[in-house]
Amino acid sequence: MSYHIELFHSLLSDFLQGESALLTTENDVLMVRGSNPVSYGTLVTAANTASKYLKLAEGDIALLNDPYSGGTTLDEITFIMAVSEDLIWVNRRTLNKNIKFAKSVEEEGLRIPPTPLRQKGQLNEMILGAMSAHPACPANFTEWIKAQCADMIASAQKLHDTIEGTGISVTGELIEDYLHLSKKLAVQKISERASGETRVDVVLDSGELLRLNLEIQDGRVAMDFGGTSAAKTLHLTESAAYGTCFKAISDFYGFDRYANTGSFSILQVTKPAGCWLMAKYPASTLKGMTCGVAALKTAVDLALSYIHTKNEKSLSSTTPLLVQLNHESTQTFLSIGGGQGATSEVEGRSAHIETLSVETLERQFPVRIHRIDRRNSIGGKGKFNGGRGMICKIEALEDLQAAWLTDMTLHRPRLPKNCSHGDPSEVTLEHAGTTKSLPVLGQQKILKGEIVSFCSGSGGGYGRPETKVIVE
Known part of the structure; x- marks a missing residue:
């Protein structure tokens, strides 16, 4: 150069x-x-x-x-x-x-x-x-x-x-x-790795199906989303869908710093008319730009793991759990990050909450923070564990209005044999001694005395856990 x-x-x-x-x-x-x-x-x-x-x-x-x-x-x-x-x-x-x-x-x-x-x-x-x-x-x-x-x-x-x-x-x-x-450079980076083709299906909680047929050949990538269903809840614009596909590919192969007309030309994306990746005005795109992007990135990452078996990486919790709290004229917004997937060499990075001050939140809002830390992971275990998600437990001291959303892939897709799923995002509500699960996308009035817990997803684990032999 x-x-x-x-x-x-x-x-x-x-x-x-x-x-x-x-x-x-x-x-x-x-x-x-x-x-x-x-x-x-x-x-x-x-x-x-x-x-x-x-x-x-x-x-x-x-x-x-x-x-x-x-x-x-x-x-x-x-x-x-x-x-x-x-x-x-x-x-x-x-x-x-x-x-x-x-x-x-x-x-x-x-x-x-x-x-x-x-x-x-x-x-x-x-x-x-x-x-x-x-x-x-x-x-x-x-x-x-x-x-x-x-x-x-x-x-x-x-x-x-x-x-x-x-x-x-x-x-x-x-x-x-x-x-x-x-x-x-993009062609060279892709050509240095294996070629092949595969198909991945991701089913979202809202009922949409995302079907990706991925083919990598001669330094070029072709993505065909034929078979992807029409929109029920999610609507993602065509340009947003293309951007998500390119970002996933360029990150994986390592030419993300050269995102331009030249590198764009190595990627071909085909989408059937009427599918949820081709949103039409005036459909709302809020869920598509968050939950839909998470599902799309999950599908691309999974397909790449199938083709490049030597570079398998467990799935990450791609989209943070986004939370909005309203009380009278005051509003706050929380972004609770998810854990990263493990690889064949290192454990996944655990999550954090962006720009959150407990003192500021309790001063501005009638809430008491019971807990903000890493959640105890059930999934994501392996020789290398997935990064843990976060839990944010909030008690309402007065009536509040809450809205939240995150990825909608509780229907876990099939993984490569060396990978395991992490914990999905969870939202629970405690009231009068009982605890109930809430949808991972919703809005609700949180009454005085109720406790709501927001748990972001954990990353997947890699490999079988090592068995320790105890000699007596």
């Missing part, structure tokens, strides 16, 4: 933070970055949709959150900025996490199609005012949007300064060489 291409790659990596992408106005994807698998398809769709309907001049910014225009869920705002005459920057930022179960996306909140926000150096105050006046618009929306725009403008200027400082010339020839080498 030449010096200029390495410098270009480093420049892209440093600039793109969080869920973001950089494209040319000719629709070449230079790089996508992010931890959310759906970003690898939706950010590209967002840029293409905005460019189709809006003419963005250098410095202009558009925004959207519509899942059918390249968004994910309505609480995540996607910004599209023309950072130069030739480059489009897409950046996704979370406003207020929100779990709201609805039959249509229109019922979930304020849906924003591709909308011009900043033109000729000026924010469109009229459009901002119209959005803020919507009954479902989050508090402090205008102030937050303005702060994000100011941050993006400053970052875009830093990009210009960096390019000038390095002296690199971003030419069409450089881009073409970079994309070609990215494709070559």
Whole structure:
């Protein structure tokens, strides 16, 4: 790899933070970055949709959150900025996490199609005012949007300064060489491993069937989802499904840092019309973007383990258990991570809860935290144990409203012979000395004195447990 291409790659990596992408106005994807698998398809769709309907001049910014225009869920705002005459920057930022179960996306909140926000150096105050006046618009929306725009403008200027400082010339020839080498790297990484084909079925609790036929040959990957059922509860957009497939493949083979038009070309995804991986407006996508993504990643990971038997890895609890608590006008959101699957060499990594302060939670909410620690694992045992999930046990001191969701794969799929299942996610409610199980996706009023326990899933174990011989 030449010096200029390495410098270009480093420049892209440093600039793109969080869920973001950089494209040319000719629709070449230079790089996508992010931890959310759906970003690898939706950010590209967002840029293409905005460019189709809006003419963005250098410095202009558009925004959207519509899942059918390249968004994910309505609480995540996607910004599209023309950072130069030739480059489009897409950046996704979370406003207020929100779990709201609805039959249509229109019922979930304020849906924003591709909308011009900043033109000729000026924010469109009229459009901002119209959005803020919507009954479902989050508090402090205008102030937050303005702060994000100011941050993006400053970052875009830093990009210009960096390019000038390095002296690199971003030419069409450089881009073409970079994309070609990215494709070559992806093909090489795949070709170094075994080829083959397999089929995996994942049945979700809601009744949907996910059927994946995976074929790997000559450094290319073909995924055919023929046989996947129509939607009952889950709806996942086409671009989100593609992004999840690419992220799973690129992570496995190790070319995730080169996510662009070049590496995208090694993956072919075929989906039957009408299946739940081809959501159509106005279906709600909240469950699909969480539970559906977890099922899809599970299917891909499992198929790869079948083909690459020397690199088997037990399944991880892919989606955290997401919990929202409401009391009067106060709301909090918890993300309880799941355990990771073990491999043939190491045990799985145990889970943690992101950004949770017991003191803050008890001060803001009428709750008492009885327990936050790793759950006692029943499943996930083996020569190498799976990472344990978490348990968060909360007593309501006043009536609360709770909503939660996680993966919906209690119907455990068939595993390779060396792997075992971990514990599934669980939600239980204690009342008057009795304990009952609640669905892993639901919402309920938690009455004063009731105790609700949220348990995230554990990772699967690998290999048979070693038997210890005791000599008397």
